[in-house]
Amino acid sequence: MPQAFQAEEARLxxxxxxSVNTGFPSEFQPQPYSDESRMQVAELTTSLMxxxxxxxxxxxxxxxxxxxxxxxxxxxxxxxLYQTDQFSEGAQxxxxxxxxxxxxxxxxxxxxxHYSAQVPxxxxxxxxxxxxxxxxxxxSINCDLSLYEHLVNLLTKILNQRPEDPLSxxxxxxxxxxxxxxxxxxxxxxxxxxxxxxxxxxxxxxxxFTRSAGGAEGEQEMEEEVGETPVPNIxxxxxxxxQAGVGLSSDESFRxxxxxxxxxxxxPIHTCRFWGKILGIKRSYLVAEVEFREGEEEAEEEEVEExxxxxxxxxAHGEEEGEEDEENVVDIVPKPVWKPPPVxxxxxxxxxxxxxxxxxxxxxxxxxxxxxxxxxAQIVNARKIKKFFTGYLDTPVVSYPPFPxxxxxxxxxxxxRISAATQVSPLGFYQFSEEEGDEEEEGGAGRDSYEExxxxxxxxxxxxxxxxxxxxxxxxxxxxxxxxxxVNPLQKTEEEEDLGEEEEKADEGPxxxxxxxxxxxxxxxxxxxxxxxxxPWTTRLSCSLCPQYSVAVVRxxxxxxxxxxxxxxxxxxxxxxxxxxxxxxxxxxxLPAPIxxxxxxxxxIMEMSDPTVEEEQALKxxxxxxxxxxEEEEEGEEEEEGEETDD
Amino acid sequence: xxxxxxxxxLELASGSGQGLSPDRRASLLTSLMLVKRDYRYDRVLFWGxxxxxxxxxxxxxxxxxxxxxxRKTLYSLNCTEWSLLPPATEEMVAQSSVVKGRFMGDPSYExxxxxxxxxxxxxxxxxxEIVVQIKEETRLVSVxxxxxxxxxxxxxxxxxxxxxxxxxxxxxxxxxSLSEAKKLSSYFHFREPVELKNKTLLEKADLDPSLDFMxxxxxxxxxxxxxxxxxxxNALVVLRSLxxxxxxxxxxxxxxxYGYIYVGTGEKNMDLPFML
Numbered sequence: 021m022p023q024a025f026q027a028e029e030a031r032l033x034x035x036x037x038x039s040v041n042t043g044f045p046s047e048f049q050p051q052p053y054s055d056e057s058r059m060q061v062a063e064l065t066t067s068l069m070x071x072x073x074x075x076x077x078x079x080x081x082x083x084x085x086x087x088x089x090x091x092x093x094x095x096x097x098x099x100x101l102y103q104t105d106q107f108s109e110g111a112q113x114x115x116x117x118x119x120x121x122x123x124x125x126x127x128x129x130x131x132x133x134h135y136s137a138q139v140p141x142x143x144x145x146x147x148x149x150x151x152x153x154x155x156x157x158x159x160s161i162n163c164d165l166s167l168y169e170h171l172v173n174l175l176t177k178i179l180n181q182r183p184e185d186p187l188s189x190x191x192x193x194x195x196x197x198x199x200x201x202x203x204x205x206x207x208x209x210x211x212x213x214x215x216x217x218x219x220x221x222x223x224x225x226x227x228x229f230t231r232s233a234g235g236a237e238g239e240q241e242m243e244e245e246v247g248e249t250p251v252p253n254i255x256x257x258x259x260x261x262x263q264a265g266v267g268l269s270s271d272e273s274f275r276x277x278x279x280x281x282x283x284x285x286x287x288p289i290h291t292c293r294f295w296g297k298i299l300g301i302k303r304s305y306l307v308a309e310v311e312f313r314e315g316e317e318e319a320e321e322e323e324v325e326e327x328x329x330x331x332x333x334x335x336a337h338g339e340e341e342g343e344e345d346e347e348n349v350v351d352i353v354p355k356p357v358w359k360p361p362p363v364x365x366x367x368x369x370x371x372x373x374x375x376x377x378x379x380x381x382x383x384x385x386x387x388x389x390x391x392x393x394x395x396x397a398q399i400v401n402a403r404k405i406k407k408f409f410t411g412y413l414d415t416p417v418v419s420y421p422p423f424p425x426x427x428x429x430x431x432x433x434x435x436x437r438i439s440a441a442t443q444v445s446p447l448g449f450y451q452f453s454e455e456e457g458d459e460e461e462e463g464g465a466g467r468d469s470y471e472e473x474x475x476x477x478x479x480x481x482x483x484x485x486x487x488x489x490x491x492x493x494x495x496x497x498x499x500x501x502x503x504x505x506x507v508n509p510l511q512k513t514e515e516e517e518d519l520g521e522e523e524e525k526a527d528e529g530p531x532x533x534x535x536x537x538x539x540x541x542x543x544x545x546x547x548x549x550x551x552x553x554x555x556p557w558t559t560r561l562s563c564s565l566c567p568q569y570s571v572a573v574v575r576x577x578x579x580x581x582x583x584x585x586x587x588x589x590x591x592x593x594x595x596x597x598x599x600x601x602x603x604x605x606x607x608x609x610x611l612p613a614p615i616x617x618x619x620x621x622x623x624x625i626m627e628m629s630d631p632t633v634e635e636e637q638a639l640k641x642x643x644x645x646x647x648x649x650x651e652e653e654e655e656g657e658e659e660e661e662g663e664e665t666d667d
Numbered sequence: 668x669x670x671x672x673x674x675x676x677l678e679l680a681s682g683s684g685q686g687l688s689p690d691r692r693a694s695l696l697t698s699l700m701l702v703k704r705d706y707r708y709d710r711v712l713f714w715g716x717x718x719x720x721x722x723x724x725x726x727x728x729x730x731x732x733x734x735x736x737x738r739k740t741l742y743s744l745n746c747t748e749w750s751l752l753p754p755a756t757e758e759m760v761a762q763s764s765v766v767k768g769r770f771m772g773d774p775s776y777e778x779x780x781x782x783x784x785x786x787x788x789x790x791x792x793x794x795x796e797i798v799v800q801i802k803e804e805t806r807l808v809s810v811x812x813x814x815x816x817x818x819x820x821x822x823x824x825x826x827x828x829x830x831x832x833x834x835x836x837x838x839x840x841x842x843x844s845l846s847e848a849k850k851l852s853s854y855f856h857f858r859e860p861v862e863l864k865n866k867t868l869l870e871k872a873d874l875d876p877s878l879d880f881m882x883x884x885x886x887x888x889x890x891x892x893x894x895x896x897x898x899x900x901n902a903l904v905v906l907r908s909l910x911x912x913x914x915x916x917x918x919x920x921x922x923x924x925y926g927y928i929y930v931g932t933g934e935k936n937m938d939l940p941f942m943l
Contacts, residue, residue, distance in 0.1 A: 183838070191877065192827060192839040214845040221900035265688040269681040272899070297684060299907065301894040304682075383900065408909065408942045411896075554769060558720055563690045564745070577720070577769065580932060581684065596684025598912060600942075604768050607938035 165201050173197045224385035228278040250289050251281050257294070257592045263562040264573040266583045266596065268297065272384075279384035280308055286388070287379075288313045295378065295439075296581075296595035298431065303411025305380045307435060308388070311370075312377060354625075362509040364501055366395035372496060372504030373399065373436045380431070382411060389413060391432040396502025397424050402433035406600055406607050421610050434599045436498065442582035443495040443593050444545060444574060446484060449476050450494050452542070470494060470541060478589045484572035485559045488546040491574060491584070497538035506536050551578055552604050578602055668926030670699040670711040670727070676917075676926045682898045682905050683915040685930035687716070691725070694746040699727060702741065702749050710836075714740070715913075715929030717807070719772025726811060726929075733833040734826050735859060735881075740811055742774075752804065755812035762799075763806040770933050776803040810933045818908040819857040820884060820916050822925050823847075827877045834880075842921040848904040849895060854916070855881035862886060891943050909943075912936050 156168035174197045178186050186193070254277040261267035268276070276294060284292060292310040367374045379388040405419040409431060417423040417430045425433075450470040484490050496504035539547060548556040556578050562585070563570040576582035581597020621627055631639070668676035673696060677686050687695070695713060703711045708729035717724040725746050728738040741749040766778045777800040784797050827837045847853045862882045866874075884893055892910045897903065908914040913931020918924065936942075 188835075189838055191829070192837055196839050218845070218901035222902075225900050262686070263688050265686055265691065266684060267681070267686070268684060269678045269686075272681070299683065299894075300896075301891075301909070303896060304898075383898075385900070406938055406942050408894075552768070555720065562688055565690060575718075602932075607941055609941055 163202075165198070170198065170201070173201065221383070221385065225275060225383075228275065228282060228385050249281075249284065250292050251277065251284050252293055254280065254294050256590075257594070260571055260585050260587060260590070260592065261583065261594060263571050264560070264583060264585055265562075266573075267594065268596070275384035276306060279306070279381065279388075283308060283310070283379060283388045290314070294594070295435070296597075298409060298434070298595070298599045299597065300409035300411035303382045305382060305409070305411070305431065306384065308379045309376045309439075310379060311375075364396040364503065364507055364509055366393060367503050367505070373440065373498055373502075375495075376439075378432060378435055380413070389428075391428055391435070394429070394432045394436045395424075398429050398433040399436060399498060399502040400500075402430060402437065404610050409599060420612065431599070437601075438579050438582060438595055438599070440493075440495050440498045440504075442576045442579050442584070442595065443493065444491045444584050445494045445591050445593075446476075446479050446586045447490045447492050447544065448473055448479070449589075449591060450492070450542060476589060479586070481561065481570060481572045481587060482567065484574075484586055485561050488548075488557055488559070489544040491545045491557075491586075492542045493539075493545070494542060496541055497543075499536040499538050501536050504538075508535070545574075548578075551602070554604065668713050668928055670695070670703070670713055672924065672926075673699070673713060675924060676713075676928070679903055679917045679919065679924060680905075680915050680926065680928050682903070682917070683907065683913075683930070685716070685913070691746050695725070698743070698747050698749065702727065702729065706739070706751075708739070710734075712738075712926075713928065714811070715931075717770055717810070717929075717933040718931065719770040722772035724770070724772070724774075724807060732835075734836060735834045738815075740808070742807065744772075744774075752808050752811070755808045759805050760809040760812065763801055763809040766801055766806050767934075770807070771803055774802075774804045774807070777801065778803065778806065807933075813935070814911050814914065814929055814933075816856075816858050818911050818914045818929075819927060820854045820906065821857045821881075822918055823853045823855055823883070824878055825925065826881075828880045829877070840923060842923055842925075843904075843918065845901075845920045848918060848920040849897075851884040851887075851893060851895065854884045854906065855879075856884070857881070889940055889943070892939060910936055910939055 153168065156171075157166045159166045174194060177193060177197055183189055183193070254273055255270070258267050258270060258273035262270070267273070280292060280294060283289070287310070290311045290313040292308055295307040295309040298305045298307060374393045378391040380391060381388045401421055401423045404421055405417070405423060407417055407419060407430065409427060413426070413428040413431070415427040417425065417427055423430055449472065451473040453469060453471050479490050498504055499506055501507070501509075545557050550556060554577055556576065558575045558577060560573045560575065561567060561570045562573050571585045571587040574584045574586075578601060579595070579597070580602050581599075582593070582595045584593045585591065619625065668680065674692065677692065680686070699711050699713065702708070706729055709732050710730040712728045712730065714726040714728050717726065722744050725743045727741045727743070727749065729741065730736070730738055737754060739754075740752045742752055743749045765780050780799045780801060781796050782799050783794045785792060785794055822840075822843050824843070825837055825840050826834050828834050843853050858881070860880060860882045863880070887893065889910075892908065894907045894909060896905050896907070898905050902919060904918050904920060906916040908916075911929070911931065914927060914929045916925070916927040
C-alpha cells in the first residue's frame with residue numbers, strides 16, 4: 021500500500037488541481053504551539069478517532085459525522101504537528117507488543133495519556149495503539165506526508181465541504197487532498213507565472229475601453245463625438261446575425277467595435293466595415309474592410325516588395341538559361357528564345373479587386389496590420405492551392421504551384437475571392453449611377469461603380485427568402501485572369517519594346533488572346549452557377565415561429581461561412597470561416613510540369629559522346645607518333661566537346 | 668455541451684462563428700429538459716447542428732450513468748420534437764460512405780447510388796448496375812457516429828474510472844491549468860480507447876489508471892489535425908478539428924466549463940494533408 025501511495029505522489033508532478041479550498045493548506049504552515057484548551061480538544065478528537073478505528077474502519081466515517089459539530093476541526097492540524105514532534109523524539113519504550121495492524125482493533129480505554137513532564141509507563145494495549153499511530157505517522161524519504169496527516173486532511177476537507185454522498189467521491193477527494201498538500205497556493209507576494217499572458221492581454225483590452233486621448237469629458241466633447249463616425253454599428257449587425265444563428269458573442273462583438281474605433285482613429289479612414297473572421301491554426305484573423313479618404317494615398321504602397329516577375333512557373337518551358345560567358349569559349353552560346361510570359365499588371369487602388377483596403381488583427385486590442393494589394397498572379401495561384409492559415413502573417417506558403425508571396429498575400433487573395441463571390445445585397449439597394457452609354461458599348465467590361473439608391477423601399481422578407489432573383493452581387497466578379505477588368509497581356513508597352521528581342525512576334529505562340537468576360541455588376545444570384553447540381557445559395561427565414569419580425573438570411577454553399585442578412589432597409593454581409601471554397605470533389609493539386617525537352621540536335625549543334633580513356637590514350641599515342649614524325653602543329657583535341665547547351 | 672449549462676456553453680463556443688439563434692436556444696432549453704425526463708437520461712448533451720440544404724438537423728445525445736456506454740442520439744428539425752435515431756452499425760457506415768455531398772435536410776430523402784454487381788443468371792455472369800437507395804437518416808447516423816469516434820473530446824481529469832468498471836463524472840475536476848491546456852496530451856477522445864494497448868510498458872507506467880484510460884489526442888493521424896488557440900485574451904482555450912471542420916471544443920482553464928459542439932455540413936475534410 022505505501023508503495024502505491026508514493027508512486028501516486030511521484031506521478032502527481034504532471035497534473036495540478038488548483039486548490040479552490042477554504043484555505044485549507046495554509047493551515048499546515050508551521051504554527052506555534054497552541055494553548056492548552058485547544059490541545060485538549062484536539063486530544064479528545066484524536067482519541068475518539070482512534071477509538072473508532074479500533075471498532076472498525078467503516079464505522080469511523082459514518083460516526084464521525086454526528087460527533088463533530090463544534091469546534092471546527094482545525095485544531096487537529098495543530099495537534100498533528102505537535103504529535104509529530106513528540107514521536108520524532110524517539111520514544112524508546114520497554115518491551116513492545118508486536119506492531120501488528122490486526123492488533124489495532126483491540127478495545128482499550130480512552131486514548132492517550134495526558135502529556136505532562138513524566139510519561140508513565142504505558143500499558144500494553146496503549147502501547148499497541150501508540151505503535152499503530154507511530155506507524156501511521158511515519159514518513160518516507162520521498163515525501164513528507166504521512167498517512168496519518170493525509171487522513172486528517174481528508175477528513176477535514178470532507179467535514180468542511182460536506183459533499184453529497186461522500187463515499188462515492190472518496191477516491192477523488194483522496195487524490196485532491198494529496199495534490200493540495202504538494203501544491204499549496206502561492207502567496208500573495210508573487211505573481212502567478214502562468215497567468216501573466218492572460219493579464220497582459222487583459223490590460224491591452226482594457227486600453228480599448230478607455231476613451232481616446234482627446235480631452236476632457238465635457239459636454240462639448242460629447243456633442244462632437246455623437247456626430248458621424250465611419251465606424252459602423254457593429255452591435256446592430258451582430259444582433260441581426262445572431263437572429264440568424266451566426267456570429268460571435270456579443271461581448272466579442274463589442275470589443276471588435278472598440279478595436280475598429282481605435283483603427284479609425286489611427287488611420288485616415290473614410291468608411292469601414294467589419295468584414296469577418298478567418299480562422300487559422302494558431303491564431304485567427306479579424307478583418308476590417310476600409311476605404312481611405314480621398315487623396316490619402318498610401319505611401320506604403322512602395323514598401324510592399326514587388327513580387328518576382330516570372331513567378332508563374334506553371335508554364336511548361338519555364339526555365340532560366342544561365343548565360344555563362346565565363347569560359348572564353350570561341351563559340352558563342354546561343355541565346356535562349358524563351359521569354360517569360362507577360363505579367364499581368366495589378367489593378368489600381370480603389371478599383372476592381374483592390375477597391376477596398378483590408379486591415380487585420382488577431383484579437384481586439386492588438387494592433388491592426390494592413391494587407392498589401394492583391395495582384396492577379398496571386399489570385400490565379402490562390403485558386404490552385406488550398407492551405408490553412410496559421411495566424412502569422414509572415415509565414416511562407418509552401419505549395420505547388422509556388423505561391424508568389426507569404427501568408428499575408430494569400431490571405432488577401434482569399435479575401436478578394438470571397439468578397440467577389442459572396443457580397444450580396446437586396447435588389448434595388450444599389451443602382452448604377454446614371455450615365456450615358458450602354459453596357460455593350462464598353463466591350464463587356466461593365467460598370468464598376470454603383471451608388472446607393474435613395475428610393476429603396478425594402479423588399480418583404482418572405483420574398484427575399486423565396487427567390488434568389490431578389491439578391492444581387494455588388495462586387496465585381498474576378499475573371500480567370502485574376503483581375504476584374506480585362507487586360508490584354510500581349511499589348512506591348514513601351515518598356516517591352518525596348519527590352520524585346522529582335523525576333524518577330526510571329527514566333528511567339530498565338531497572339532489571339534480572347535477577352536475574358538464575366539457577369540456584370542449587380543447580377544442577381546439566380547444567375548449563379550450551380551455546384552454539381554447543388555444550389556449555390558440557401559435562404560432561410562431566421563425564425564419560423566414569428567415570420568413578422570424575422571430576418572431573411574442567405575447562406576453561401578460555395579464559400580461555407582459567408583452569410584448575408586436583410587431586413588427592411590438594412591442588410592449586411594459577413595464571413596466567418598476557414599477561408600476555403602467548397603468543392604464536392606476532393607482537391608486535386610496541380611501536377612508538376614512535363615519533363616522539359618532537350619535541345620534538338622541540328623547542324624550547328626550536335627551532341628557527341630565523350631571519348632573513353634582508351635580512346636584518348638590511343639589518340640595520344642598516335643599523336644606522339646605523328647609529332648615525332650612531323651613535329652608540326654598540334655591539333656587542339658578539344659573538339660570532342662561538342663557544343664552542349666545547358667538544359 | 669451539457670444541456671444544463673447551455674447558454675454559457677454557447678457563448679464560449681461562439682468563437683467559431685456559428686451558434687444558435689435566440690429562439691432556438693429557448694426551445695432547446697425547454698425541450699432538452701423534457702427529453703431528459705422522458706428518456707431517463709443521466710445527462711443530455713447538445714451535440715450540434717448539421718447544416719442541410721433545405722433544413723438543418725439539431726442533434727442531442729443522452730448519456731446514462733456510465734459515461735462511456737454507447738450514447739443515444741436524437742435529432743430534431745425544429746428543436747422541439749426529438750426523434751431517436753438507431754444506433755450505428757458497421758454496415759450502415761459502409762453503406763453511407765459512398766454518399767458524398769451535402770445533406771439535404773429531409774430525413775426521408777433517399778440518395779441513389781449506382782453499384783455494379785455481378786449477377787449470376789443461369790450460366791451467364793454479367794455485371795448489372797443496381798441502384799442502391801440510401802436513406803438520409805442512415806447517413807446521418809453514420810456521420811454522427813464517425814464524428815463522435817474521431818473528434819469528440821474531453822479534458823483529462825473530467826471523467827474517472829472506478830475499479831468496478833463504470834466511468835463517472837469527476838465532480839472534483841477543477842479544470843486544466845493554463846500550461847496543460849495548451850498541450851494536446853491533456854485531452855482525450857470521448858470513446859472507448861483503441862490506442863491504449865499499443866503503448867509501451869514504460870509509457871503505461873506513468874499513466875494513472877483511474878484518469879488516463881482513454882486515448883489522448885497526441886497521436887492522432889494526421890498530425891496537426893487539431894488547432895489549439897487561446898481566445899478572449901487567453902481566458903479560453905479552443906480546439907478546432909481540421910479533419911471535421913465545424914467541431915469546436917472549448918474549455919475555460921481553471922474552471923469546470925468545457926464542452927464541444929459540431930456545427931457544420933457533416934463532411935470530412937479529405938484534403939487535410941494538402942492543406943497543412
